[in-house]
Amino acid sequence: MHMMRRLKSIASGRLSVSDPDLEVAIVNGKGAETGQVISTTIGGRDGQPKQTISYMAERVVGSGSFGIVFQAKCLQSGEAVAIKKVLQDKRYKNRELQVMRLLDHPNVVQLKHYFFSTTTKDELYLNLVLEFVPETVHRVTKNYNKTHQHVPLIIVQLYIYQLCRALAYLHGVIGVCHRDIKPQNLLVNTQTHQLKLCDFGSAKMLVPGEPNISYICSRYYRAPELIFGATEYTTAIDMWSVGCVLAELLLGQVGMATSGMTFPYAFIMVIGFPLLQLGRHLP
Secondary structure, three states: OHHHHHHHHHHHHHOOOOOOOOOOOEEEOOOOOOOOEEEEEEOOOOOOOOEEEEEEEEEEEEEEOOEEEEEEEEOOOOOEEEEEEEEOOOOOOOOHHHHHOOOOOOOEOOEEEEEEEEOOOOOEEEEEEEEOOOEEHHHHHHHHHHOOOOOOHHHHHHHHHHHHHHHHHHHHHHOOEOOOOOHHHEEEEOOOOEEEEOOOOOOEOOOOOOOOOOOOOOHHHOOHHHHOOOOOOOOHHHHHHHHHHHHHHHHOOOOOOOOOOOHHHHHHHHHOOOOHHHHHHOO
């Protein structure tokens, strides 16, 4: 009963989004685990028949503080998918599902389905079933570095163009700031060079005048206002991160990673001291 109340609480933030193919399902057990078959249902709304879909989790392709990502296979179609498994911690707001259900763009990873899984410890996990894209910009850059080469300029242009397209859609159409742009969150198909932005665990709709946390975005891609502790900022923080990604692609290394300077000092050396009139935005 307690688990159902938690599930309804999570789902309540999504009621404005209508999608009959994505129905909340709870799977008893651990959800995605390597070698395990997970069965869940889709459909069942607006007269549509319910359909059971089964996934075989094959291998871990990513992990972090957010949870873990598996490469899996749909047993009905043979299609490769990614399943991102995230603990639903009551102490923190998780907007990822709410944001992802709004998204539909060729340069944003597609949400195919989702379901919740439970454990014997009364833990609730969100399992996002996503399209599987085999590589990341991070690994592509690393592979070129291993052979002492730079990423070809035409590929750099393709990647940055597509990233800017994704952010123009995210910022201008959906009104969401990603807040964690970095090469690891840029998926790419190395055959077609199509790029897709992923990982919306930090994404948020920014409201003017409403404070936000400043400790957001990965270190080497964090905008100056975040470094200096600003709690009122705009989607411009994503664009700073784009510049950092571009510099990394061109240089073959993280912009200031090799410097012994602290980040605030390094920023001041590059862009100068913050203007006095901007002081009111800093703590």
